Amino acid sequence: DQQVKQNSPSLSVQEGRISILNCDYTNSMFDYFLWYKKYPAEGPTFLISISSIKDKNEDGRFTVFLNKSAKHLSLHIVPSQPGDSAVYFCAASGAYNFNKFYFGSGTKLNVKP
Amino acid sequence: GAVVSQHPSWVICKSGTSVKIECRSLDFQATTMFWYRQFPKQSLMLMATSNEGSKATYEQGVEKDKFLINHASLTLSTLTVTSAHPEDSSFYICSARDAQGASYEQYFGPGTRLTVT
Numbered sequence: 162d163q164q165v166k167q168n169s170p171s172l173s174v175q176e177g178r179i180s181i182l183n184c185d186y187t188n189s190m191f192d193y194f195l196w197y198k199k200y201p202a203e204g205p206t207f208l209i210s211i212s213s214i215k216d217k218n219e220d221g222r223f224t225v226f227l228n229k230s231a232k233h234l235s236l237h238i239v240p241s242q243p244g245d246s247a248v249y250f251c252a253a254s255g256a257y258n259f260n261k262f263y264f265g266s267g268t269k270l271n272v273k274p
Numbered sequence: 275g276a277v278v279s280q281h282p283s284w285v286i287c288k289s290g291t292s293v294k295i296e297c298r299s300l301d302f303q304a305t306t307m308f309w310y311r312q313f314p315k316q317s318l319m320l321m322a323t324s325n326e327g328s329k330a331t332y333e334q335g336v337e338k339d340k341f342l343i344n345h346a347s348l349t350l351s352t353l354t355v356t357s358a359h360p361e362d363s364s365f366y367i368c369s370a371r372d373a374q375g376a377s378y379e380q381y382f383g384p385g386t387r388l389t390v391t
Binding site: 197202205206250260261263264265266 | 282298316318320369380387
């Protein structure tokens with residue numbers, strides 16, 4: 162049972178425009194959410210996170226929005242750059258077991274120059 | 275900082291043999307390390323949580339006798355795939371939690387591509 166879902170396997174965006182990656186979850190016990198970026202043949206690298214007590218967290222060009230009532234989070238990248246082209250995974254965890262991360266299946270972002 | 279390495283990065287083995295994958299935290303101590311498996315175009319699935327000096331905790335459905343995990347030091351965890359079969363072919367990724375860092379932080383290794391022929 163996939164508790165974290167990324168329904169868009171791929172996204173293509175023009176350089177300079179906004180990239181919006183979406184993630185949905187089903188478990189209301191999740192209280193911490195993370196986005197990871199992954200290049201081919203490399204492990205995921207941490208990008209940005211958000212706690213359930215917030216609805217927005219911003220770090221430079223990256224902003225994560227959390228809508229708890231909809232069990233939905235999104236990652237906005239503005240402006241998008243070709244170097245942002247990678248697979249983005251969202252992950253969720255709960256205080257009851259913060260060791261365990263539940264990952265979505267990833268969205269492959271392609272930023273066209 | 276917070277670098278995690280894996281060795282080998284890519285391995286091919288014959289069916290029935292065993293393969294050992296190493297995961298090292300290079301610049302921090304990791305009391306807890308995690309082993310994930312990723313199938314093509316799918317999410318990372320946690321296989322087991324490895325705690326230094328104690329037995330690993332395996333997720334439901336993961337055969338502990340097939341996937342042997344040893345976490346002998348604060349910087350090294352190993353995953354041994356015993357009697358490998360073609361269905362074990364996958365991308366294996368480890369991550370490590372910094373003993374001094376935030377409880378949610380996990381740093382990932384580059385992964386190991388295992389192909390069983």
